[in-house]
Amino acid sequence: MKKKRILSALVAAAAAFCFVLPPGRAAVLPQPVTASAEDAADGLTVSKSKVKYGDYIDVTVNVPAVSANADTVEIRVDFDPNAFEVTSWRPQLTNSALTNYSNTAGFFVIAAANINYSLSNGLTVTGRLRVKNTASAGAYVLRLSSYDVCNYDTGYRWTPVVKEKTVKVASNLVSVSGTISVKASDNIGDTASVIMTDSDDVSMSTSVKLSFNSSTNMYEGTYIFNEAEANERYTVEITIPGCKPRSDILSVGSTSLNSEMIMRIPGDVDGDGKVGASDATQVLKYLVGTRSEIRGANGVIDKYLLSVAHVTNTSELSPQDATQILRYVARLTPTL
Numbered sequence: 152m153k154k155k156r157i158l159s160a161l162v163a164a165a166a167a168f169c170f171v172l173p174p175g176r177a178a179v180l181p182q183p184v185t186a187s188a189e190d191a192a193d194g195l196t197v198s199k200s201k202v203k204y205g206d207y208i209d210v211t212v213n214v215p216a217v218s219a220n221a222d223t224v225e226i227r228v229d230f231d232p233n234a235f236e237v238t239s240w241r242p243q244l245t246n247s248a249l250t251n252y253s254n255t256a257g258f259f260v261i262a263a264a265n266i267n268y269s270l271s272n273g274l275t276v277t278g279r280l281r282v283k284n285t286a287s288a289g290a291y292v293l294r295l296s297s298y299d300v301c302n303y304d305t306g307y308r309w310t311p312v313v314k315e316k317t318v319k320v321a322s323n324l325v326s327v328s329g330t331i332s333v334k335a336s337d338n339i340g341d342t343a344s345v346i347m348t349d350s351d352d353v354s355m356s357t358s359v360k361l362s363f364n365s366s367t368n369m370y371e372g373t374y375i376f377n378e379a380e381a382n383e384r385y386t387v388e389i390t391i392p393g394c395k396p397r398s399d400i401l402s403v404g405s406t407s408l409n410s411e412m413i414m415r416i417p418g419d420v421d422g423d424g425k426v427g428a429s430d431a432t433q434v435l436k437y438l439v440g441t442r443s444e445i446r447g448a449n450g451v452i453d454k455y456l457l458s459v460a461h462v463t464n465t466s467e468l469s470p471q472d473a474t475q476i477l478r479y480v481a482r483l484t485p486t487l
């Protein structure tokens with residue numbers, strides 16, 4: 152055990168001497184970064200997944216709380232110095248720990264040996280990075296390249312869940328917002344979950360508390376993503392417990408976009424908040440090709456309402472869906 156401890160101390164000391172800042176920089180550490188909600192995760196988190204030039208992003212490494220003591224800590228995050236620079240940082244470990252960062256090599260690091268540090272409150276290291284004005288637009292990977300948090304005596308060793316995060320640098324960011332509404336109905340949740348995914352499969356998500364509007368008799372809420380990329384196609388997926396999930400493709404141009412997202416319970420094609428015979432009528436109208444809630448006067452089909460009407464497992468809408476709705480109304484089947 153003793154040999155390993157000495158070895159780990161030597162490794163940490165050697166590492167510390169390898170990352171030397173330019174003359175005059177070493178003694179000047181930037182101001183602290185305030186803690187954020189990102190600290191709750193296990194491994195690497197970023198405060199924003201999309202940024203534009205001049206933006207700031209907090210990159211946090213979080214070792215979750217555990218009943219263990221660490222005798223060795225070596226945490227290092229690598230970033231592309233062509234795109235980012237450290238402007239401030241907050242290493243939680245300060246006693247006998249060696250900390251450093253480099254905006255030319257592109258990293259920040261903390262190293263300590265034989266510290267017997269209690270992890271009962273976890274451990275976080277946060278670097279605030281600024282997106283350089285000279286950065287090229289594109290996707291950049293931030294990487295947890297060292298994550299040696301362990302105790303040689305007890306065998307504790309941290310295994311981070313997330314070791315990499317991709318951050319996209321865009322030349323122009325816009326906001327994408329939407330109003331979610333659903334007719335008051337029993338057995339639906341009061342919170343909507345919204346996930347927005349771009350063409351590179353980078354997602355952002357939020358949850359929206361719905362509140363009852365007595366004048367419209369609807370539950371309503373609004374979501375907004377302020378870090379959407381201009382001239383990008385997004386898939387927006389909304390789920391509310393008890394409602395048919397909806398998924399829409401949004402083509403975002405050069406300005407902010409706002410959408411109205413009406414949610415419905417399965418089978419409620421006409422949107423009165425309950426499933427009735429009139430909904431079966433809507434299905435049959437659609438199937439014979441006449442104007443209906445699903446197919447508007449201009450012939451455009453509302454794909455979400457089509458999915459609301461489709462209550463069976465058949466490959467496409469059929470008279471069976473109308474029958475199934477009527478069976479539900481007649482209480483011959485308990486659910487849709």
Ligand SMILES: [Ca+2]
Pocket residue numbers: 418419420421422423424425426427429430
């Ligand atoms: Ca209805």
